[in-house]
Amino acid sequence: MANESGFSMEEFESLMATSDVELLKRAWRNEKSAPEILQFQASLVQRSREQIQLMEGTIEEITRNGFDPLIVSVYQMDMDRAQYMLRSYLRTRLQKIEKDMIHISKTDLWNRLSKEEQSFSKRCYENMKSYLDESVLSKLPSGYQSDLKQSNASEEDDMVPESNLETFVFCKSESSIGAIPLDDSADEIVDLVAGDLYVLRYKSIKPFVENGKIDLV
Amino acid sequence: MEGTEIYGRRACQLVKELACAEPGQLTRFNDDLFNQVIKECTVHYSQFYELTRKMQEEGLDVQSARNADHFGMLIHHLSLLRNKRCLMAYVHKRSEVIQNLSWKVGRVLPEEIENKLSDPEKRYFKSHSSALQSYMRGMDGLDLTVDMVPPKDPYIKVRVLDDIGVTAMGDRDTNLARHSIHFLKRSDAEHYMFQGMMEELLG
DSSP states (O other): TTTTTTTOHHHHHHHTTSSHHHHHHHHHHHHHHSSSSSOOOOHHHHHHHHHHHHHHHHHHHHHTTTTHHHHHHHHHHHHHHHHHHHHHHHHHHHHHHHHHHHHHHHGGGGGGOOOOHHHHHHHHHHHHHHHHHHHHHSSSSSSSSSSSSSSSTTTSSOOOOOOTTEEEEEEEEEEEOOOEETTOOOOSSSEEOOOOOOEEEHHHHHHHHHSSSEEEE | OOTTTTTTHHHHHHHHHHHSSOOOOOOOOOOHHHHHHHHHHHHHHHHHHHHHHHHHHTTTTTTTSSSSHHHHHHHHHHHHHHHHHHHHHHHHHHHHHHHHHHHTTTTTTTHHHHHTTTTHHHHHHHHHHHHHHHHHHHTOOOOOSSSSSSOOOSSSEEEOOOOOEEETTTTTTEEEEEOOOOEEEHHHHHHHHHTEEEEEOOO
């Protein structure tokens, strides 16, 4: 089939690998597995939403034109899956914001959020703050009422929950990356071979996930 | 506080209650124990201040003196911190369950859950779900609370649990009588399933 349309199988596959659906799948999988929030894929989300709308239109049209119901249902299934992936991607991000809202708003993770997510995060924190104030903090002695510090004696904010970057993740890379140090002292290194599956500490591969060299699975 | 009371024991009980609870489920907010821990904090604080005053009266420097009173103060301070962390853990953990509820049940809480919440928790649920709603409005009304599980098939088999009556399903009218079984588009059925008017037949 691929040959008839003038494509070789390899060309076809590489074309598929860079399609938006594939990119969305990648962004979604990375987001699902990473312990911290990743950069928001603004233009990808925008394009996916447009494509889903387009698909909705197509399905309506071919249903009206009396196409084979089987074909319609294949289209429908394709769209349902894309729709699910997009929703799940956005949902996963919001749930991460819910969990680490204070930490995110105080660090440069903040810049990874979309504008909508930033205002969601802001509202989340306001709600959480007044909830904590009402239930606990206002009832404690003065000097112990901060939601960020354990007491006024703490120099840093020592009561902010943040994600655990030491957790292990499954990962894979498409190209050979070479040796990666597994800890700060660089005593232990691992040589990442393209296409092989590894279980590593998120922290040690974090920069590669961020620049797209390593994918989480 | 009685002489034999171990500092921080009540706070520990409070946190244990969380640990023993079914994950994702709420127990009734333990007002009684919670307030006892708050009271314990106040007592620690007043004893902390009493010791400061005593040291100042004796002409000692609170920061540098290392006598029994100094360490007494330290113990009260640290016990207070520990209690605070336990209290915060208690309410924070509960807030996570509440956040989860705003994804699942929408804007109105079922009564049996609402009874288990404290007043600030009820307010928190409301404000958190409205934050979620306004995010979805900002995304041109993309509803993120549906499609929670990956779709396997666009069509599912459902049993109707309530008399819904004749409804337009796709291009024809279907009689959704109670106990009848239908093969419907997932997107059409989902809405009814959330309201408990239909159930999916698996297998």
